């Protein structure tokens with residue numbers, strides 16, 4: 001929380017200098033692209049005549065219109081209450097990104113036709129791989145974090161080598177190394193387990209550092225109080241330290257989860273039928289790459305958004321012992 | 325305790341005497357009667373026995389040949405200037421710190437760095453810290469129930485009864501379902517005391533329990549400690565509350581430079597200190 005002062009500050013978007021400079025910047029930015037051939041140019045036909053013939057005059061008018069709309073928009077939003085502001089801005093940005101997708105002239109029936117398969121095959125595999133990797137990575141990470149913090153030289157050496165190695169290699173190379181390298185040692189893994197192993201080890205290494213920082217953030221007095229009551233290492237860790245470290249590590253761990261979800265697409269190089277692979281495969285024969293990729297993108301985003309919601313719920317849940 | 329007991333102090337401190345008396349009177353009058361100080365018999369069980377204990381932090385010697393015996397029912401107050409090793413000493417008693425030389429025996433168990441039963445010792449030694457160190461993610465009640473449940477294996481319902489009993493004892497049963505951050509400093513420290521009591525320890529160690537508190541909260545904690553003392557709890561307190569020391573201590577110990585410089589019954593200690601260091605310390609602490 002950036003704890004706000006009790007004195008209300010002037011609304012930034014209602015300050016003339018701010019609106020004026022925003023206007024100037026937006027105007028300058030939109031002078032650069034030639035928007036005459038877009039829908040906007042068409043709408044402005046009464047003012048600028050034939051958009052394609054309007055030349056420099058048309059550019060200036062279009063940029064001017066956009067800048068005016070932008071400034072009116074932010075000034076108006078400035079009057080709304082906080083929740084409404086957040087909602088309005090979200091909806092506007094969403095509409096703008098939809099407008100951006102529209103540039104690709106997507107074939108909607110094709111998308112609707114293939115969406116069920118994309119979900120039942122692609123999404124399910126993706127979620128399965130990510131969820132299993134996520135659990136394994138968390139377990140590996142806790143063990144590695146404790147090993148790194150322990151006074152045991154042997155454990156520290158192994159854990160620090162592990163984090164260094166798996167954080168230092170590109171994930172794609174790790175996937176290949178595990179899938180192609182392990183069979184040389186006589187361990188043959190099929191594609192999905194190999195992918196899960198690679199993701200778990202890589203993200204376990206990242207999360208180990210997150211957990212280590214979380215554990216270290218707990219005041220020494222908590223250890224002492226716990227020990228003084230008689231709790232041994234296990235109880236102290238499970239009941240006192242980790243529950244307090246948890247809220248600290250939720251935001252960075254949320255990052256990791258979202259990242260795992262998306263990086264599970266790297267497993268497609270092993271021919272696993274997860275979301276990215278399925279979308280590419282469906283798009284290929286009909287050359288409708290964009291349709292499928294954008295659909296996959298939206299699906300990834302929706303799932304990430306769900307994770308974000310879960311994260312903020314968790315954060316709120318753990319904030320309760322901090323209330324005053 | 326009567327005014328005549330206090331008056332010799334006036335000569336000692338020189339400065340504003342009313343403050344010193346105020347300090348003494350912080351402890352409720354009823355409990356001051358305890359100062360009759362029945363001698364704990366030498367035959368009583370030794371709860372803590374420290375023989376020739378020395379401790380180093382790296383090359384810095386924090387304790388030098390400390391000898392101290394705490395018998396069952398004894399109430400000991402340790403004072404001394406900052407950095408003199410008071411905390412270090414009592415933290416050695418439950419092995420939060422390791423000593424390097426000498427021998428510490430607690431409840432018949434010798435403390436050393438290869439011991440396997442340190443929990444046995446800690447179960448029987450309650451500790452109250454300067455900064456409370458309550459577990460912020462648990463309610464007050466849970467803070468108190470945790471020890472009995474997870475160490476002694478007491479069933480939840482019974483642990484709750486024990487916890488409520490001791491919360492009542494420190495006069496805050498109504499705060500049981502709050503979280504520690506929602507309590508005042510004095511209340512938090514009393515919860516910390518209750519948390520230790522729930523383990524029904526043989527001895528309680530207090531490390532400056534009132535020095536992080538606002539003045540108006542000091543007395544509520546001291547009252548709690550005084551009533552504990554009256555009920556015969558064995559206690560070792562690091563404290564600069566001289567009124568408390570006078571009222572409840574069987575022995576006052578003065579430490580400096582990691583050594584026990586002087587020890588004696590409170591009356592002798594305050595009215596007739598032997599060492600120059602002690603005199604200086606007492607005059608400083610009573611005059612500010």
Ligand SMILES: Nc1ncnc2c1ncn2[C@@H]1O[C@H](COP(=O)(O)OP(=O)(O)OP(=O)(O)O)[C@@H](O)[C@H]1O
Nearest residue numbers: 381384386404405406407408409410411412413532
């Ligand atoms: N972890 C540590 N590492 C190194 N030196 C330490 C450590 N803890 C304490 N010391 C040193 O040991 C000495 C005794 O410390 P201790 O905390 O026991 O003093 P104290 O008498 O409790 O003082 P105070 O009244 O300020 O609490 C101090 O000089 C301190 O600097």
Ligand SMILES: [Mg+2]
Nearest residue numbers: 410411412532
């Ligand atoms: Mg101290």
